[in-house]
Amino acid sequence: MKCKEFWQQIEGLSDITPLPEELQRHIEICDTCNRQWQVLATGLKELKKEICCQEDPLFWANMKANIRKKIDKPKAWRSFFKQWRFWSFATATLAIALVIFGLFCTKDVVPTKQDIVEMFTGPPYLNIYDENDAIRGNSPANELEDPCIFAELTDSWASVLDDALTNTGGKS
Amino acid sequence: MALTDHDLITAYLNGDDRSFEILVDRYQHSLYYTVRSIIFDGEEAKEITQRAFVRAFNNLKRLKNKKNFRSWLFRIAINLTRDHIRKRKTHHSIKSWMTNGNNPTDMPEQAMLASEIKHYIKLALDSLPPRQRQVVTLRLLKGFSFKEIANLLEIKEESARSSFHFGIKRLKKQLSEMGIVP
Numbered sequence: 001m002k003c004k005e006f007w008q009q010i011e012g013l014s015d016i017t018p019l020p021e022e023l024q025r026h027i028e029i030c031d032t033c034n035r036q037w038q039v040l041a042t043g044l045k046e047l048k049k050e051i052c053c054q055e056d057p058l059f060w061a062n063m064k065a066n067i068r069k070k071i072d073k074p075k076a077w078r079s080f081f082k083q084w085r086f087w088s089f090a091t092a093t094l095a096i097a098l099v100i101f102g103l104f105c106t107k108d109v110v111p112t113k114q115d116i117v118e119m120f121t122g123p124p125y126l127n128i129y130d131e132n133d134a135i136r137g138n139s140p141a142n143e144l145e146d147p148c149i150f151a152e153l154t155d156s157w158a159s160v161l162d163d164a165l166t167n168t169g170g171k172s
Numbered sequence: 173m174a175l176t177d178h179d180l181i182t183a184y185l186n187g188d189d190r191s192f193e194i195l196v197d198r199y200q201h202s203l204y205y206t207v208r209s210i211i212f213d214g215e216e217a218k219e220i221t222q223r224a225f226v227r228a229f230n231n232l233k234r235l236k237n238k239k240n241f242r243s244w245l246f247r248i249a250i251n252l253t254r255d256h257i258r259k260r261k262t263h264h265s266i267k268s269w270m271t272n273g274n275n276p277t278d279m280p281e282q283a284m285l286a287s288e289i290k291h292y293i294k295l296a297l298d299s300l301p302p303r304q305r306q307v308v309t310l311r312l313l314k315g316f317s318f319k320e321i322a323n324l325l326e327i328k329e330e331s332a333r334s335s336f337h338f339g340i341k342r343l344k345k346q347l348s349e350m351g352i353v354p
Binding site for chain 1: 192193196197200201204205208209212214218221222225226229230286287289290292293294312313333336337340343344347352353354
């Protein structure tokens with residue numbers, strides 16, 4: 001057997017020790033292959049020993065715990081988003097945020113107490129509504145369309161403004 | 173009767189925590205020692221094994237054929253190992269190592285202990301390209317068949333054989349340059 005053939009056959013072996021008889025005969029007569037083979041076999045045997053050293057049970061338990069810790073992280077987030085509390089809280093927050101945003105868009109300044117009252121009761125002129133209007137068939141909604149009523153409203157607001165300025169010492 | 177991987181994965185996806193433990197127990201030993209046979213370092217092998225499990229469990233829903241869990245998990249680990257070898261870039265330059273006064277030919281042959289030989293073999297294996305190193309170590313240290321290696325590395329069986337052939341050739345050359353073998 002030639003040296004090349006020897007190494008080709010070595011490559012075909014799944015387990016390098018012990019050598020088949022035919023290969024064993026070759027290394028007995030070939031010093032170069034023998035020395036190469038001894039070094040390889042010894043080194044690989046030692047390496048095998050090293051990589052196959054048994055780890056203690058704590059090592060495996062620790063590994064499992066680490067894996068779980070790293071996997072549970074995204075899972076916890078997923079379950080948090082699935083909770084009904086999260087969505088009810090998020091919906092309520094969003095609704096409040098929308099109301100505040102709406103107020104800021106319609107008003108130039110932060111709404112006063114009066115503004116908030118008006119939000120629910122409507123502007124003061126809509127309250128000028130007596131039984132005569134009811135007889136005439138006017139509703140608060142169409143009062144503004146009537147020019148006479150609008151003039152009356154303007155006068156009444158002008159007198160209110162006059163009174164306010166007089167009381168505070170201003171000029172009309 | 174032992175539960176199959178398919179059953180365990182389905183149970184895990186339905187929130188059964190015990191299935192996770194069984195799956196990890198089933199594969200952590202073999203996966204760890206396979207990775208360790210390629211990179212030799214115990215701590216690094218542990219880290220890669222953990223990362224492979226985490227990646228596999230986080231992507232379990234994407235695994236179409238649940239029966240292939242084992243080979244899928246091993247493939248993830250092997251890919252992580254290859255990336256690790258590439259990143260580490262510790263392909264020791266044998267020549268520079270020799271010039272630092274580490275020539276083993278200076279020592280008497282009898283004095284060279286088995287542990288020293290192991291060190292040189294490790295060094296020579298470290299200098300192989302990642303693919304050759306994977307094939308050589310899986311074959312020589314884990315005793316995997318070429319078919320298994322080809323399946324694991326997603327290459328043809330012939331490619332595994334030729335990688336092994338050139339790997340061994342290179343290994344011998346490196347050892348010869350170190351002066352360990354003639």
